[in-house]
Amino acid sequence: MAREDGWRGRPARSALDWPGMRSHYAWLPPHADPSTTGAHQVGVSFSAHTALERSAGGRTVRGDIPPGTAFITGPDAITWLGVAEPTEALEIYPDPGLLAGVGFGTGRPCIEPAAGVRDGVVFAVASLLKRAHVTGAELSDIEASTLSYRLIEHLGQVYRPGARAGAPPAGTLGPATLDRVVQYVHAYLAGPITLDRLAALAALSPYHFARTFKSTTGMPPHRFVTTTRLETAKAALVGSARPVTEVAQAVGFGNVSHFRRMFHREFGLRPAQLRPPRRRTQPGAGQHRKNRPSPSAPGCVTVAR
Numbered sequence: 060m061a062r063e064d065g066w067r068g069r070p071a072r073s074a075l076d077w078p079g080m081r082s083h084y085a086w087l088p089p090h091a092d093p094s095t096t097g098a099h100q101v102g103v104s105f106s107a108h109t110a111l112e113r114s115a116g117g118r119t120v121r122g123d124i125p126p127g128t129a130f131i132t133g134p135d136a137i138t139w140l141g142v143a144e145p146t147e148a149l150e151i152y153p154d155p156g157l158l159a160g161v162g163f164g165t166g167r168p169c170i171e172p173a174a175g176v177r178d179g180v181v182f183a184v185a186s187l188l189k190r191a192h193v194t195g196a197e198l199s200d201i202e203a204s205t206l207s208y209r210l211i212e213h214l215g216q217v218y219r220p221g222a223r224a225g226a227p228p229a230g231t232l233g234p235a236t237l238d239r240v241v242q243y244v245h246a247y248l249a250g251p252i253t254l255d256r257l258a259a260l261a262a263l264s265p266y267h268f269a270r271t272f273k274s275t276t277g278m279p280p281h282r283f284v285t286t287t288r289l290e291t292a293k294a295a296l297v298g299s300a301r302p303v304t305e306v307a308q309a310v311g312f313g314n315v316s317h318f319r320r321m322f323h324r325e326f327g328l329r330p331a332q333l334r335p336p337r338r339r340t341q342p343g344a345g346q347h348r349k350n351r352p353s354p355s356a357p358g359c360v361t362v363a364r
Contacts, residue, residue: 073192078200079157079207083150084192089143096137099158099170101210102130102150103185107294112140115172122175126294127245127287129181131218133172145297149189153211171218179241179283180213183276186286194327206277231275236261240272244287248310252284288312289325296333303330 073084096102108124116135130137158170184206190196217234232240239260244252257280258268273279278286288310295306304315307330312318322330 075188075192077188077198077207078204079154079211080203081152081154082188082192083152084148084189086147087142088145091141093141094139096130096132096139096150097152098132098134098136099155100132100150100152101170101181101185101214102132102148103182103189104128104130105147105149105189105290105294106145107298108142108144108146111142113174114138114140115174120174124175126290127177127182129173129176129178129185131170131173131176131178131181131214133170135172137174147293149185149192151185151188151210153207153214157207157211158214170214171220173218177238177241177245178217179237180210180276182241182287183278183283184210186290187277190325194325209275209277230271232261232271237272237275244284248288248291249308250311252311254280285321286325289322292318292322292330293326293333296330306330 071086075082075084104124105126106124107126110121111124112119112121114120115132115137119140187198187206191198212228216228240257243257243260254265254269257272258265261268261271263271269280272283276283292306292310292312295301295309296303301309303319307313307315307318312321319330322328
């Protein structure tokens, strides 16, 4: 594992090799210099960005990026023309030979680009790999290779040039059904989200839905919902001064103590550690507190290929 330490011992950049893929994680501060996301990668921005400018294939666009957004690159890399907010991202580079052997058929990678999309499979796989980078959570070779095959199968089904919607692999959810479930989760984070409701969106029994959802994404439904809630909360804590209680309630945690415990378990940090540094009001007024450093947040990184 290649690692460069950053804020509070967190990995500012790290890289891990897995069976069938390589993952690059970054947690970086705002930066004005251009940075690059390589070709033939599958990545997720875990941080929110406003009016972020990027260039790919000779075309430059500017737009907002909500946390959890996926970027799939084809033969053209993405150049990010400066990042004004702290950013966190994970990029996955599937093995070219494995891509060619699972439905791509040309002997070289061929992925149809997609920018700024909600993709439940990509988000789930990236979240599981990110946890290994950030907390050192164990991911066995069989677990990692299963994820890599599931991801590549998903790319072939959704992002291969000329791919057409057809019957999903046995025991999995089709892309349209999964999108419907993912959009519902994001839309109703603040309220109760039940297995019954998610299963109804997929027109399946709760038991069958739970099994097929995990087969599709690599995560059981309850973990997917919890991860989405915690990632959304983390982006809000980094990017705003909203009280922790308000952020917790906005993502569906009525019990703030439970939110803090879950947050620490997932990220190895307490929510307060992600807050902007406090400013002193008047010299000499009250006790002086040490300013807490704001987290350098990751974003898109230049990847040596």
